[in-house]
Amino acid sequence: xxxxxxxxxxxxxxxxxxxxxxxxxxxxxxxxxxxxxxxxxxxxxxxxxxxxxxxxxxxxxxxxxxxxxxxxxxxxxxxxxxxxxxxxxxxxxxxxxxxxxxxxxxxxxxxxxxxxxxxxxxxxxxxxxxxxxxxxxxxxxxxxxxxxxxxxxxxxxxxxxxxxxxxxxxxxxxxxxxxxxxxxxxxxxxxxxxxxxxxxxxxxxxxxxxxxxxxxxxxxxxxxxxxxxxxxxxxxxxxxxxxxxxxxxxxxxxxxxxxxxxxxxxxxxxxxxxxxxxxxxxxxxxxxxxxxxxxxxxxxxxxxxxxxxxxxxxxxxxxxxxxxxxxxxxxxxxxxxxxxxxxxxxxxxxxxxxxxxxxxxxxxxxxxxxxxxxxxxxxxxxxxxx
Amino acid sequence: xxxxxxxxxxxxxxxxxxxxxxxxxxxxxxxxxxxxxxxxxxxxxxxxxxxxxxxxxxxxxxxxxxxxxxxxxxxxxxxxxxxxxxxxxxxxxxxxxxxxxxxxxxxxxxxxxxxxxxxxxxxxxxx
Numbered sequence: 206x207x208x209x210x211x212x213x214x215x216x217x218x219x220x221x222x223x224x225x226x227x228x229x230x231x232x233x234x235x236x237x238x239x240x241x242x243x244x245x246x247x248x249x250x251x252x253x254x255x256x257x258x259x260x261x262x263x264x265x266x267x268x269x270x271x272x273x274x275x276x277x278x279x280x281x282x283x284x285x286x287x288x289x290x291x292x293x294x295x296x297x298x299x300x301x302x303x304x305x306x307x308x309x310x311x312x313x314x315x316x317x318x319x320x321x322x323x324x325x326x327x328x329x330x331x332x333x334x335x336x337x338x339x340x341x342x343x344x345x346x347x348x349x350x351x352x353x354x355x356x357x358x359x360x361x362x363x364x365x366x367x368x369x370x371x372x373x374x375x376x377x378x379x380x381x382x383x384x385x386x387x388x389x390x391x392x393x394x395x396x397x398x399x400x401x402x403x404x405x406x407x408x409x410x411x412x413x414x415x416x417x418x419x420x421x422x423x424x425x426x427x428x429x430x431x432x433x434x435x436x437x438x439x440x441x442x443x444x445x446x447x448x449x450x451x452x453x454x455x456x457x458x459x460x461x462x463x464x465x466x467x468x469x470x471x472x473x474x475x476x477x478x479x480x481x482x483x484x485x486x487x488x489x490x491x492x493x494x495x496x497x498x499x500x501x502x503x504x505x506x507x508x509x510x511x512x513x514x515x516x517x518x519x520x521x522x523x524x525x526x527x528x529x530x531x532x533x534x535x536x537x538x539x540x541x542x543x544x545x546x547x548x549x550x551x552x553x554x555x556x557x558x559x560x561x562x563x564x565x566x567x568x569x570x571x572x573x574x575x576x577x578x579x580x581x582x583x584x585x586x587x588x589x590x591x
Numbered sequence: 592x593x594x595x596x597x598x599x600x601x602x603x604x605x606x607x608x609x610x611x612x613x614x615x616x617x618x619x620x621x622x623x624x625x626x627x628x629x630x631x632x633x634x635x636x637x638x639x640x641x642x643x644x645x646x647x648x649x650x651x652x653x654x655x656x657x658x659x660x661x662x663x664x665x666x667x668x669x670x671x672x673x674x675x676x677x678x679x680x681x682x683x684x685x686x687x688x689x690x691x692x693x694x695x696x697x698x699x700x701x702x703x704x705x706x707x708x709x710x711x712x713x714x715x716x717x718x
Binding site for chain 2: 546
């Protein structure tokens with residue numbers, strides 16, 4: 206959609222440039238037209254058609270001892286100008302009044318009542334500037350998106366290589382009764398909120414662009430379908446934003462899980478004490494499931510353009526799986542970390558991650574979930590660190 | 592015809608992290624190379640990628656201006672991490688490599704490095 210808009214925008218910019226160039230060359234050429242007196246013989250506004258009320262003006266003039274009649278007001282016909290402006294032109298030239306017109310000497314049949322920098326040239330330049338800026342903006346967005354898509358592969362340098370995943374969040378938030386409060390990675394709630402916040406400026410830009418383009422395009426009476434493309438894209442975006450907003454509102458009402466553990470850096474083959482609790486929330490939770498998960502994940506190319514993070518779980522240990530309301534509100538469990546596994550690692554766009562996953566089952570509600578990362582160390586590394 | 596031979600001590604292919612690897616290498620070239628480098632390397636294999644990038648451990652044995660034919664034995668310590676593992680999406684492989692410069696002729700020997708000396712299979716079904 207973005208590329209179609211860019212191409213249409215560029216096409217319009219080229220067309221407007223051509224139009225501006227023609228108008229301006231006419232304006233320059235009109236400087237040599239001869240000033241001649243004339244008499245207005247007809248003055249008024251025509252019937253309302255697709256382009257509004259056209260100016261109907263006729264005047265008689267004598268040039269080289271020959272009489273001519275012209276019906277042109279200015280060099281560039283501006284039939285779509287506002288009604289008030291057209292009325293002011295008519296008022297300025299009542300029937301029978303004496304006026305000054307400008308005659309084209311090589312062909313005296315051509316004459317106008319006004320010349321120079323006309324209203325329509327200014328407007329054409331305005332539209333050209335606007336369309337160019339819009340096309341540039343959309344094009345820049347496209348380039349930015351492409352760069353993002355293709356930069357993933359470039360940012361990874363094999364020399365950076367492996368490093369243990371000492372995740373910041375895994376350090377916890379202080380301790381209570383010997384337990385660390387684990388900090389969750391971005392929840393679906395936060396992800397959605399970030400998505401909405403990122404989307405708002407684009408939407409505002411699109412909305413302004415749409416309104417302005419709609420005004421210009423309707424005034425010019427051309428390519429209505431172009432506005433329809435923009436309108437459809439805008440409606441899709443607004444719909445997506447609305448859907449995310451509703452989900453966000455529903456999630457905000459859900460109970461929030463809290464996880465505390467005796468360590469955020471357990472070792473392979475060791476154990477970890479996990480304490481959970483649910484706070485707040487309006488809807489009733491039907492089931493609570495807490496899992497210790499080990500996963501391998503990597504960013505993979507899908508087709509020519511898109512990339513997707515693929516994740517495969519290699520270890521899954523159930524910490525809690527209950528429908529008992531009392532147990533769901535809080536509990537404690539010790540869990541063993543599998544010995545024959547690999548510790549947390551990061552290799553550019555691939556990683557081995559360990560986390561405590563909390564899944565809530567709430568009736569008629571988008572499923573809330575939270576992930577609390579752990580940094581699982583190999584036995585020898587951990588021992589040497591402590 | 593050039594020959595570049597590489598073997599570990601006792602043809603051992605499984606090691607523990609931090610263990611010292613005994614490496615023997617032998618070469619036979621028509622003209623002497625500028626240098627022979629013996630090094631420990633590892634790389635990540637991704638499901639979607641055909642070309643793996645080998646990462647060279649900085650500790651390497653280098654023989655400057657060797658003869659056209661010769662042999663060399665050295666010992667190199669493996670680092671504590673990373674382990675060899677094999678998953679559905681990513682796998683990590685270790686190797687010992689000998690390279691003749693500037694010909695860039697190389698021979699690589701696969702080894703596994705993990706606490707139980709075998710490449711860790713992440714998934715139970717062996718993939």
